[in-house]
Amino acid sequence: MSSVDVILPCLDEAAALPGVLAAIPAGHRAIVVDNGSGDGxxxxxxxxxxxxxxxxxxxxxxxxxxxxxxxxxDVVCFLDADGSMDAGVLARMVDVVDSGEADLAVGRRVPAERGAWPWHARAGNAVLAGLLRRRGLPVHDIGPVRCARRQALLDLDVRDRAFGYPLELLLRAERAGWRVHELDIDYRPRTAGTKSKVSGSVRGTTRAVRDMARVLR
Incomplete structure (x- = not known):
């Protein structure tokens, strides 16, 4: 069994972190990357x-x-720290990669209740995912939940440092001939008291789409 780290980018997620970290599968180490939080x-x-x-x-x-x-x-997973996605899915994603079934496992967000995924975020995501399927990538979501071998990810040399990172990762994986496997993951409203930096507003979604459009160009 490969060693596994779960990387959680974090900006002001103190309210959500206890629940998110408690749900990470046993034996997986959590690495929280603080991006300038002011809430402890x-x-x-x-x-x-x-x-x-x-x-x-x-x-x-x-x-x-x-x-x-x-x-x-050996293997790393990416997961948001806002409590909107069940960390339990990571065990299945790791199995897909560790068994050699795929080079990259990605989560497809499925809203678990009304209002979990605002219309503006769904629309932008659907357009970008459709463009990727035209390139032959079997994905329906440009979501933040990913799993792959660490060294292979480093070798992809993803350059974007903003919201275009997930899209560039998929594009580079396609060019490298990676096998991609998509799994459904429940998508819930964020932990109370927090607001998404991306999907929580039309402005946030617009910024993310702008970053991803730059990657496509």
Whole structure:
């Protein structure tokens, strides 16, 4: 069995972290990458057993890449720290990669209740996923839940350090001939008291789509 690290980019997620970290499968180490929180997130993460590293440059891709560099595991997973997705799915994703069934396992968000996924975020995601399927990638979501071998991810040399990181990872994986396996994952409203930096507003969604459009160009 390969060693596994779960990388959680984090910006002001103190309210969600206890539940998220408790749900991570046994034997998987959590690496919380603090991206400039002002609510005590690093202390909460450490209290609940996570390795905490810091990334001063704001941006999803910057935080994820710092976590990837901090890891020394065979396999790494990426998961949001906001409580919107069940960390229990990671065990299945790791099995897919560790068994050699696929090079990359990705989560397909399925809203578990009304209002979990705002219309503007779903629409932007659907357009981008459709473009990827035209390229031959069997995905329906440009979501943040991923699992792959750490060294292979580093070798992809993903350059984006903003919200375009997930899309660039998929594009580079397609060019490298990776086998991609998509699994459904329940998508719930974020933990009370928190708001998504991306899907929580039209402005956030627009910023993410802009970053991803830059990657496509």
């Amino acid at each position: 997130s690093p202390a909460v993460a450490a209290e609940h057993g996570a390795l905490v590293v810091h990334e001063a440059r704001r941006g999803y891709g910057a935080a994820v890449h710092t976590g990837l560099e901090a890891s020394d595991a």
